[in-house]
Amino acid sequence: MTTYSTPTLLPATWLVAEREIRMRLRSKSFMISTGILLLLVLGSIVAMSVFGANQSLPKIAAVGSAVSTVEATEAFDVTEAATVAEAEELVRDESVEAAVIPSEGAVGLTVIGLDEAPGSVVSLLSAAPLVEILEPSDQNPGVVYLVALAFGALFLSSALTFGSMISQSVVEEKQTRIVEILMATVPVKALLAGKIVGNSILAFAQITLVALAAGIGLLATGQNILLGEIGPSIVWFVVFFAAGFVMLAAMFAAAGALVSRQEDLNTTMTPITTLLMVPYFAVIFFYENPFVLAIMSYVPFSAPVGMPLRVFLGLAEWWEPILSLAILIASTLAVIALGSRIYENGLLRTGAPVKLKDALKKA
Amino acid sequence: MLELTAVNRSFGERRVLKDVSFTVAGGRMTGFVGGNGAGKTTTMRVILGVLAADSGTITLDGAPLTAEQRTRFGYMPEERGLYPKMKVAEQIVYLGRLHGMSTSQARNNTEALLTRLGLGERMDDTLESLSLGNQQRAQIAAALVHDPEVLVLDEPFSGLDPIAVEVVLNVLKDFAATGAPVIFSSHQLDIVERLCDDLVVIADGEIRAHGSREGVRSAHTSPRFELQLDGDAGWLRAEPGVTVLDFDGGFAVFDVDSEATAQRVLQRAIATAPVLRFSPQVPSLSQIFKEVIQ
Numbered sequence: 001m002t003t004y005s006t007p008t009l010l011p012a013t014w015l016v017a018e019r020e021i022r023m024r025l026r027s028k029s030f031m032i033s034t035g036i037l038l039l040l041v042l043g044s045i046v047a048m049s050v051f052g053a054n055q056s057l058p059k060i061a062a063v064g065s066a067v068s069t070v071e072a073t074e075a076f077d078v079t080e081a082a083t084v085a086e087a088e089e090l091v092r093d094e095s096v097e098a099a100v101i102p103s104e105g106a107v108g109l110t111v112i113g114l115d116e117a118p119g120s121v122v123s124l125l126s127a128a129p130l131v132e133i134l135e136p137s138d139q140n141p142g143v144v145y146l147v148a149l150a151f152g153a154l155f156l157s158s159a160l161t162f163g164s165m166i167s168q169s170v171v172e173e174k175q176t177r178i179v180e181i182l183m184a185t186v187p188v189k190a191l192l193a194g195k196i197v198g199n200s201i202l203a204f205a206q207i208t209l210v211a212l213a214a215g216i217g218l219l220a221t222g223q224n225i226l227l228g229e230i231g232p233s234i235v236w237f238v239v240f241f242a243a244g245f246v247m248l249a250a251m252f253a254a255a256g257a258l259v260s261r262q263e264d265l266n267t268t269m270t271p272i273t274t275l276l277m278v279p280y281f282a283v284i285f286f287y288e289n290p291f292v293l294a295i296m297s298y299v300p301f302s303a304p305v306g307m308p309l310r311v312f313l314g315l316a317e318w319w320e321p322i323l324s325l326a327i328l329i330a331s332t333l334a335v336i337a338l339g340s341r342i343y344e345n346g347l348l349r350t351g352a353p354v355k356l357k358d359a360l361k362k363a
Numbered sequence: 364m365l366e367l368t369a370v371n372r373s374f375g376e377r378r379v380l381k382d383v384s385f386t387v388a389g390g391r392m393t394g395f396v397g398g399n400g401a402g403k404t405t406t407m408r409v410i411l412g413v414l415a416a417d418s419g420t421i422t423l424d425g426a427p428l429t430a431e432q433r434t435r436f437g438y439m440p441e442e443r444g445l446y447p448k449m450k451v452a453e454q455i456v457y458l459g460r461l462h463g464m465s466t467s468q469a470r471n472n473t474e475a476l477l478t479r480l481g482l483g484e485r486m487d488d489t490l491e492s493l494s495l496g497n498q499q500r501a502q503i504a505a506a507l508v509h510d511p512e513v514l515v516l517d518e519p520f521s522g523l524d525p526i527a528v529e530v531v532l533n534v535l536k537d538f539a540a541t542g543a544p545v546i547f548s549s550h551q552l553d554i555v556e557r558l559c560d561d562l563v564v565i566a567d568g569e570i571r572a573h574g575s576r577e578g579v580r581s582a583h584t585s586p587r588f589e590l591q592l593d594g595d596a597g598w599l600r601a602e603p604g605v606t607v608l609d610f611d612g613g614f615a616v617f618d619v620d621s622e623a624t625a626q627r628v629l630q631r632a633i634a635t636a637p638v639l640r641f642s643p644q645v646p647s648l649s650q651i652f653k654e655v656i657q
Contacts (some may be wrong), residue, residue: 015460
């Protein structure tokens, strides 16, 4: 009879990872949600390009010598009216915002509005004092908000999707009891590592795909300048995500190992998902607060969102992402050590959810 | 030969296995019987290394069992486990590859086994689309795909219809014939009685009986005989060394103190009246089981 020797840790890990990937790619819901994510990203880039484009000029009517004066400003869409009465009529039927007619005053123009002074027209025709800004921001606050939201939402959605997939796959194996056969076949570490590797590869592939789509979308909509600004932070986001996701994966695997049924999974996953919400909401509320962002960019949980945003805003020194990444990797290793212990201890326990304290004890 | 010596295991305060010792001989089918919660599943998990023993040793052919050897065991857990959404053949190939087989080896073995188990037509169906009995057959294939050196099966026959029992039985017998030790637990004592060569009885974490099936049977059989005479058998009551248990005219059930007494009774019976029947009463396994676990 032929005997086969069991593969060592690495090939076994890869076999497990390969199965995770194969099964995931076969699932329709996964492919559909990836498609939706890509559409959302492309959609928001198109939206940015629409909002960012020059808005149409204010429409005004002008009479006589005023026509050449207002046309010289190149700030208006001018309709020439033959008489003041005709200009007033255009204002009344709201086909223009205001009418400009020659007059005796210092400026030599009178602005006619419908029910209030047309402020924008007045200010464009007024002599303005010189303005000097000490710390000019070349970034459109709307774009900053969108970028912050994009990093936060991407991190949250990918971490949640793939994290809960890991938990579910762990519980599936526990619930169907195949875990006993698997444990009798390959080292538990290979099982855990395979799950983390397989799902991380998928998560990483998805994030990379989204990053590429964002890059291509920005180029295609002619927002090359924006791509130049945002490109480095996208790269950092992908790098941070890779490390941060492995940490989350270990936590989600542990959460799965603590319960015996899918129905109980929420009880152990909730603390992790709550933690995941924190960087998401923090970045939405505090994207303009450099201090909070600085803290966020070093806390391992929120660094994948906080640091790329600071890089985008130009708030981070060159060494800061590297330091933060080192912290993230160190905490990832620590979490893997804890997570694998919980995983090993939890796998064979059935019935009620296992208490974290019990799962951390040595078996 | 697989040998357990003084294996102990507790869960918290509860001692689930108490000095469990028995052997599983190569080439023989060993039936493992015991009530619910007696420790069968725990024992099997300890053999597989899925659970660690608190103390005691397990040896294979005289040498302590290593983790590497354990991976060459075939195991069917009590609560069946395969992936519901994976195709039958696909997951058995996967398990074979986890055991170190190449994809083509695993595929060949999978196809041969599934065909033999009557699942040849269903190989590319998902497990969840199969009936419970067919899922069970797939489970047997999963335990056998890597040509294991030792086979440990927890309740392999539960949920199978009589025809499926025969199919699985033949596969297992052929497997045991290759010289590998096979241990299986079962609640269906009639199947154990028919199938096993050796028997291990566990109750409350203790081994109450073990040995060859006939050995266990004779050890727990008081020499009891049944006599049917074409005449009155009342004289039996006065016979020395005989305890009559049941009596009805020419019919009697009695225990004897020795084989010689039985022979003497038979001779006297022949001398008295035509003997219609004289036979030793062999208790069924379930009778022995009830006796042993008390």
